[in-house]
Amino acid sequence: MAPSAVEVINAKRDGGRLTDEQIDWVLAGYTAGDVADEQMAALAMAILLNGMDAAEVARWTQAMIDSGEVLSLPDVGRPLVDKHSTGGVGDKITLPLAPLVAACGAAVPQLSGRGLGHTGGTLDKLESIPGWRAALSLDEIAAQLADVGAVICATTPTLAPADRKLYALRDVTGTVESIPLIASSIMSKKIAEGTGGLVLDVKVGSGAFMKTLPHARELAATMVEIGTAHGLATTALLTDMSVPLGRAVGNALEVAESVEVLRGGGPADVVELTVALAREMLALAGLTDVDPVEVLASGAAYPVWERMIAAQGGDPAAPLPMARHVVPVVAQTDGVLAQCDAMAVGIAAWRLGAGRARKEDTVQAAAGVRLLVDVGEQVSAGQPLLELHTDTPQALPGARAALAAGLVVADPGSGPAVRPPLLLDAVRP
């Protein structure tokens, strides 16, 4: 006899395990519309509060994969390896990373989404480049991987449709914050896209989804375990997200900073993380005799960027959009920049127009925040700490309000202010 939705909900509600049959049935039924939104919401809350064990999470992930198709990329002549970040403020790493890893000899099939809330989306960033288009066919993806070695494009609606539907539901029902559900959501899409190796960048801190290292470690371990169970070589780095990554937060601003990195410059933290993730990806691809630091320094990654952008209709030489209003936020006193909170900066950039409140919203290509001072630097009263960029000046008071508590200039005598270490830990199978 087929399970009923109430039986499945009750099993998890009462602290039991879901059987393979129950998991398969409830996710297939939800995708088909036979299990109602309210039933899945109750189940998601029961999962959030009562958990799932490793075998349940593996099966849940498989059932989400099975709800759609699995990309079958042809042999592109290079090992396939991908990266996924759990999302942070100023996290543009995919942009320099994909061309760099391609320049080192691997192929990077990065199927991405758009941003929602205070973290930006990779596609939103690239769409600030005139002409660039996110939607590619499977043939175009394969051809570009063989030719350029790197593709950053929109994920297709045929991959893990159960996840898309479930994520939208979780977003409005207070059931996002479940490690089994987060892990299976990410991994189902990444496994369905058919990559050969996967490096996870699990962010930790105020601007990240995981606020503490133990939670981030648990999420990373769950995802590495899922990948391993599905035969996908997976490793994870745990990286700091208590301050923004780099100095640019916003779509075109982050593209510009990524180009700086590809040309051998850019902020030290962006370079450090790009290189660290590249090393992990190359290790999974079996390309251990190439050093990404040398490749970056050689300038070989920048032409890959140009070809990657051009292959999707973008003009890498075109000027990026500039905001109509750029206003500074200045220090009120002399002192040391003691805090530059990632969440505060993320919300400010979002309010300036860089992000979306709802899926239907559009984003401003040029909006965002440009940081001018690093944590730990001396500043004088009146000195600009950062710039607010926007086309909609009515957004400025809200952005300033978001920054109020997150930007702290302290008396130099109040102790050392330093940026926390960027690389916190790694999780490998």
Add this chain to the structure above:
Amino acid sequence: MAPSAVEVINAKRDGGRLTDEQIDWVLAGYTAGDVADEQMAALAMAILLNGMDAAEVARWTQAMIDSGEVLSLPDVGRPLVDKHSTGGVGDKITLPLAPLVAACGAAVPQLSGRGLGHTGGTLDKLESIPGWRAALSLDEIAAQLADVGAVICATTPTLAPADRKLYALRDVTGTVESIPLIASSIMSKKIAEGTGGLVLDVKVGSGAFMKTLPHARELAATMVEIGTAHGLATTALLTDMSVPLGRAVGNALEVAESVEVLRGGGPADVVELTVALAREMLALAGLTDVDPVEVLASGAAYPVWERMIAAQGGDPAAPLPMARHVVPVVAQTDGVLAQCDAMAVGIAAWRLGAGRARKEDTVQAAAGVRLLVDVGEQVSAGQPLLELHTDTPQALPGARAALAAGLVVADPGSGPAVRPPLLLDAVRP
């Protein structure tokens, strides 16, 4: 700033208390359709798993009352007192109880519902009487209370609409089994109907919603606390529901048994419970100098029944419907009837046509089970233990299957088989 649904869900999900403002907002929003079914389902699951304290339950109940109107019955010249049962198999007690308590001098405004699942509904039972109608206006209710002293009629859709909507949602989302939600559902309707006193019959055992005495005691205490907090004099009896109440299970069958009781006969357990609940109700009504045993013996309750039925268009003298098929279930061996499980009998009666699987279903007036032997009685192989009544003979195998494990004839040497005590405990403020 108004709360958002996700904030309210998150507060309970994370083990916190809901504020008065959050409770008022979420229930008003749900009634109006601004809070979605999936959001209320997630909240209901969080409440089920994380609980609500006494103050939250009191406010939740008040917000459900406030979602609709409160009946304001005029002075009918007698104290108003009502009874509510949490539902059991063969539980027809309202039928003899309301006329008996009216004959003792109180007025009983019993607003009832229809049955769903294995427990029957009071309205379904009375509708087996030719001509009887459940729907009354407020004026008709008041007039009948003043004249006859007892009304059993359909509840109006204007009382606690939030509860009606929430109950339908809980039914399909595995969130029925929450003591705060059960208690507030029952009490919101009873408080909104404007009674002056309330006696709760909380059933315990296989055929009841609460399977164990501690759970039943907790539910009773929660409801008595809510009633007291709302100024409604409330007491509760905890009564056994491991075997069916009386010997008749089914709509017309239970009406016939109720009439036997009102005429001074009927099964001992039905009489015992009717009298015990009448005493509780009379105590709340301040009518302590009248003995319901004497009133029942005097025959004074039966004419009240006749007038109560006639006032709603029913013919108390008309023959009740008879099932087209009546077949016995016989003992397979000599022995003692050791078990007659309430749930098994309830499901059998339901399958025979006495109950509904879905709200839209109709019920058969004559379908049900008539028990012929009490637990503890000696039986011989081939002796009928009970009769199955139905108009749809194709239902017979399903009814027999439901009874298979619930009807046990044991070797007389295997120890005493006795009906458990009926009255288990009482909860008073």
